Amino acid sequence: MLDKSIGFVGGGNMATSLIGGLVQSGVPANQILVSEPRDEAREQIGQRFGVRVFAENHEVAEVAEILVLAVKPQVMRDALDSISPSVAGRSILFISIAAGITVSSLEAGLGGSPRIVRVMPNTPALVGAGISGLFANCAASASDKAHANLILQAVGKTVWLTEEKLLDAVTAISGSGPAYFFYMLEALQAAAEAEGLDAKTARLLTIETALGASRLALAASESVATLRKQVTSPGGTTEAALNVLQSEDVFDAYVRAVAAARRRADELSRELHPTNETTT
Known part of the structure; x- marks a missing residue:
């Protein structure tokens, strides 16, 4: 059972799926915090799930013990900038569900030695039938991995990866x-x-x-x-x-399609981080 406060930076579809799954699994609603800049969306999340909602990311980051980064990849840099002063020196587990954002990029944006689990979920999570690939950095403990597992299992099944680069393959298979x-x-x-x-x-x-x-x-x-x-x-x-x-040649076409998706996942990651390595 999750006994830590869980914050969500971003209140989009995947975040609300996770929130709904957590509440349904028995996590108290007042244990969940969500930052969402859009007034209407924020109000709907609060009314639907009974969770605590905020307009600013730092309001969630100041309180949460587990922080789920659920923003689009293009705005991740701004999101990290908005929370980094609030999380400095605090013991927080970061779970990123943003496609293409590498662990090394998250570490650089957060500073220090953050505990990070990077996740590739898929859209069937919207109906509780998802499957997610997870990779933890060296700073994450066994307890951190267990907590991440519980959160993602609220919307489906999980598989753990030993190498971050394998998330591109997961993206090509279960993500796409x-x-x-x-x-x-x-x-x-x-x-x-x-x-x-x-x-x-x-x-x-x-x-x-x-x-x-x-x-x-x-x-x-x-x-x-x-x-x-x-x-x-x-x-x-x-x-x-x-x-x-x-x-x-339909069989081979599927094999080629998956390879193309995996290559594109790697390209997108490089486009997001042109000066960084894409894997750890």
């Missing part, structure tokens, strides 16, 4: 991954409609099939390749469909 599945669902739904099914039925069949296949893959001890083969009878309809996908 929902869009790959949405693209596939989009194509299957269009195909279903082309075969004469109405849009509502096509959508239901497509999404429920994807959900069922995912649940089966999670529950099974066999590999997904084995599961695919079990559904594919020689000379049957599934084989006919897979023959088309294989002739169009």
Whole structure:
């Protein structure tokens, strides 16, 4: 159970998902603080979750024992500038969910030897079904990692990484991954409609099939390749469909797509930190 005050710098979608998950998991609302500059958004967060809300980042930073940095990468520098005087000399765990912002950049912006966990969440966290990749710097303790784990597990599952550069791979798989599945669902739904099914039925069949296949893959001890083969009878309809996908090189296209996303994640990180190393 989390027994520390948790502050959020930024009150966007991912932050509110985490806040909702924490409250639902039993963390007292008055233990959570949020800074959000937009008046309407700040008021909505306060009313929805009953948490303490503030207009200025430093108001949260002065109190929180765990500080979740949930701002867009482009404004992270300004956010760090706004909180650094308030956190100097204090014992705080920093959790960053900003894409592309490296540990070394956070360390430089915060000063001293901050305890940092960098996280790559994904959008299914919005419905409590996310998965996040986490990396801790050398200053973070086992207790810090446990606290970060509890916070991210409020919206899904977690995986820990031994190297920061692997967050680019996580970004390419689970960070961007929902869009790959949405693209596939989009194509299957269009195909279903082309075969004469109405849009509502096509959508239901497509999404429920994807959900069922995912649940089966999670529950099974066999590999997904084995599961695919079990559904594919020689000379049957599934084989006919897979023959088309294989002739169009769809498998390799997915591999190339993930590699392209991983390269772009690295490029974006370098663009944000042109003079810094992107990994520790």
